[in-house]
Amino acid sequence: MIELPYFIPPEVKKIAKIHCSINNCHYWEQGNICHASEILVSKDSWAAQTPDQVDALQAAQIPPMQANSCMDTCCKTFVEKGSAEIKADQITRN
Numbered sequence: 001m002i003e004l005p006y007f008i009p010p011e012v013k014k015i016a017k018i019h020c021s022i023n024n025c026h027y028w029e030q031g032n033i034c035h036a037s038e039i040l041v042s043k044d045s046w047a048a049q050t051p052d053q054v055d056a057l058q059a060a061q062i063p064p065m066q067a068n069s070c071m072d073t074c075c076k077t078f079v080e081k082g083s084a085e086i087k088a089d090q091i092t093r094n
């Protein structure tokens with residue numbers, strides 16, 4: 001388990017609300033709310049070549065990167081409902 005360099009209080013995580021319209025994602029719920037415990041947004045090309053096991057829990061170790069537009073970014077935490085890969089990144093549902 002990789003340790004984060006800082007502590008994020010649980011109440012801060014609850015305040016952060018992510019709106020998302022991708023309703024075939026395991027973390028999506030009615031009202032277009034993401035219920036993942038945390039997510040990782042990255043550059044499309046980096047996400048495409050990085051294993052599913054690398055996600056928000058490793059965020060502090062991931063090199064910062066630049067995107068050319070919103071079309072060049074993605075939610076790496078996305079996993080399709082019912083997929084066998086749901087637990088690959090150890091992200092949980094709130």
Ligand code: SF4
Binds near residue numbers: 029
């Ligand atoms: S994990 Fe990403 S794609 Fe899935 S609901 Fe949350 S923000 Fe949307």
